[in-house]
Amino acid sequence: MADIQALQQLTSQVRRDIVRMVHACQSGHPGGSLGCTEFFVALYFEIMKYDKSFNMDGQGEDLFFLSNGHISPVWYSVLARSGYFDIKELSTFRKLNTRLQGHPATHEHLPGVRVASGSLGQGLSVAIGAAATKKLNKDKQLIYVLMGDGEQQEGQVWEAAMFAAHNKIDNLIATIDYNGQQIDGPVDEVLSLMDLKAKWKAFGWEVIECNGNDLEEVIKTLKHAKTLTGKGKPVMNLMRTEMGYGVDFMVGSHKWHGIAPNDEQLALALDQLEETLGDY
Amino acid sequence: MTKYTFTDKKDTRSGFGAGLLELGKNNDQVVALCADLTGSLKMDAFQKEFPDRFFQMGIAEANMMGVAAGMTIGGKIPFTGTFANFSTGRVYDQIRQSIAYSGKNVKICASHAGLTLGEDGATHQILEDVGMMKMLPGMTVIVPCDYNQTKAATLALGNHVGPAYLRFGRPSWPIFTADARPFEIGKADKMIEGKDVTLFANGHMVWQAIEAEAILSEKGISVELINIHTVKPLDTDAVVKSVSKTGCAVTCEEHQKNGGLGDSIAQALSQHFPAPIEMVAVNDSFGESGKPTDLLKKYGLAPEHIVAAVERALSRKKQ
Numbered sequence: 001m002a003d004i005q006a007l008q009q010l011t012s013q014v015r016r017d018i019v020r021m022v023h024a025c026q027s028g029h030p031g032g033s034l035g036c037t038e039f040f041v042a043l044y045f046e047i048m049k050y051d052k053s054f055n056m057d058g059q060g061e062d063l064f065f066l067s068n069g070h071i072s073p074v075w076y077s078v079l080a081r082s083g084y085f086d087i088k089e090l091s092t093f094r095k096l097n098t099r100l101q102g103h104p105a106t107h108e109h110l111p112g113v114r115v116a117s118g119s120l121g122q123g124l125s126v127a128i129g130a131a132a133t134k135k136l137n138k139d140k141q142l143i144y145v146l147m148g149d150g151e152q153q154e155g156q157v158w159e160a161a162m163f164a165a166h167n168k169i170d171n172l173i174a175t176i177d178y179n180g181q182q183i184d185g186p187v188d189e190v191l192s193l194m195d196l197k198a199k200w201k202a203f204g205w206e207v208i209e210c211n212g213n214d215l216e217e218v219i220k221t222l223k224h225a226k227t228l229t230g231k232g233k234p235v236m237n238l239m240r241t242e243m244g245y246g247v248d249f250m251v252g253s254h255k256w257h258g259i260a261p262n263d264e265q266l267a268l269a270l271d272q273l274e275e276t277l278g279d280y
Numbered sequence: 281m282t283k284y285t286f287t288d289k290k291d292t293r294s295g296f297g298a299g300l301l302e303l304g305k306n307n308d309q310v311v312a313l314c315a316d317l318t319g320s321l322k323m324d325a326f327q328k329e330f331p332d333r334f335f336q337m338g339i340a341e342a343n344m345m346g347v348a349a350g351m352t353i354g355g356k357i358p359f360t361g362t363f364a365n366f367s368t369g370r371v372y373d374q375i376r377q378s379i380a381y382s383g384k385n386v387k388i389c390a391s392h393a394g395l396t397l398g399e400d401g402a403t404h405q406i407l408e409d410v411g412m413m414k415m416l417p418g419m420t421v422i423v424p425c426d427y428n429q430t431k432a433a434t435l436a437l438g439n440h441v442g443p444a445y446l447r448f449g450r451p452s453w454p455i456f457t458a459d460a461r462p463f464e465i466g467k468a469d470k471m472i473e474g475k476d477v478t479l480f481a482n483g484h485m486v487w488q489a490i491e492a493e494a495i496l497s498e499k500g501i502s503v504e505l506i507n508i509h510t511v512k513p514l515d516t517d518a519v520v521k522s523v524s525k526t527g528c529a530v531t532c533e534e535h536q537k538n539g540g541l542g543d544s545i546a547q548a549l550s551q552h553f554p555a556p557i558e559m560v561a562v563n564d565s566f567g568e569s570g571k572p573t574d575l576l577k578k579y580g581l582a583p584e585h586i587v588a589a590v591e592r593a594l595s596r597k598k599q
Contacts, residue, residue: 056353057353057354057355058353059354059355063353065350105381106381106382106383107381107382107383115349115378115382115384116377116378116381116382117377118377119373119376119377121342122346122373122374122377122378123346124346125342125343125345125347125349125350125374125378126346126349126353126378128346128347128350129346129347129348129349129352129353129358130350130351130353130354131350132335132347132351133350133351133353133354133355133356134354136311136332136333136354136356137354137355139354155342156342156343156346156374159338159340159342159343160340160343160347162338162340163337163338163340163343163347167335
């Protein structure tokens, strides 16, 4: 395992990147990005095997799909800091002619992205398809996918859930960012998911849970998830997070789902996030 | 007397099934996905021959499109199969984001398109699918005319890279193109040479146009018939070249006027060679239950409607 302290420092830097990116273009989604920082750092710096020189087919590599594409800032930061592209490019986020589109896309050939996402509910299906191809190709590496909890309201998610279990897609580890918030308010008020764990179990998945803002626990959980693969069931990780985690005035509220901080708020946020590896 | 004849009739979907089976034998990257319509899409032979490369998706078309997109990552060439309605309108956003915008090499194969689906009625008789699909950037749209051409188009898609929509149908229909007739995606197929008017047709309407030509020929009208099996990319050169010679055009398709083949031809001609155009297509209407040929008659898609449209085009040309 990598030095946990070094990874902690990385999460602080990634969070700085996130708030600076959304501030610079005055748009984007800081809340979910901040909440999922530990997950992305764990995935790219501890869990997955990948080749940062990037090719679309990714044979012999673990592949990650982001279904809730609006949290692109955290993904772009982690991709850049993993070496997929220069961190300087983060300054182009959401600006004309950028490869860092508001929602992730393959159209501009950004290394690390294998499918467009943003219109919700589609990423799990795509991940299942990639997992099925890995099986046909006798490629032993795994597929990872992240979805939002509000996204569970999309019907396609449950079509995909049924298909994966029926077809024993057991080289797939899905995670839900279970922060309880969506644009219009708490998920329980907008459209309750009721017992989400029971739902995924009933759909035939192996379900595990973790605190997504505890880096060591995320790493431990994802390693455990790997041991559950290859046993005939897809794996679902219900990951409790807090939207806006790491910035005190953003934490826990849906209000920071999709708005950017102003200059003053940026300064306040950056005061709470140590610059550990150098800003882009 | 028609300039093309037939001894056998078959459904175009069977041409797809035969093409898919042959593709499966020639290319082990080809996989097939079907949403609970394996028999209707004639995918059962592929399923039987290549069970590991066949995916039964259940009645879950949105997931099917996403899974197909994902399967391309790692080199597979997925062919999805369901009815045209469920292949397009039901899953438009999945196709748009996960396939078209993402540039995935998925072949969306759609049966039971148009009025000739027949008795099932308007819920299933989609007449808007070509329009929806051709609007998507980078999407290839193919509407073959008979069993042989549907088989040829399916085989051609195996070597084509990029998202594509292949539209075919349910009823038994004349097989009038030769088994070995060349087929090239994006290349119009001139079937009859003429000088007074150009008929542009695709799908089942090519046979209707052949019958109309026989009537027009007896009236002394020289018709050029061009089969535009590929609506997108349109073979603009062939369209312009023909109408430059004949001076007017009639389009024939089993689709809404809005968004279909006629729309594409009109767009091309208005920019490159403005000329009178008449359109034989469904006019902003849903279909209904009935026998295929009765429906074509009721909705203005029978040979006599093509004849009338040609006469209108010719009289406009003289003005």
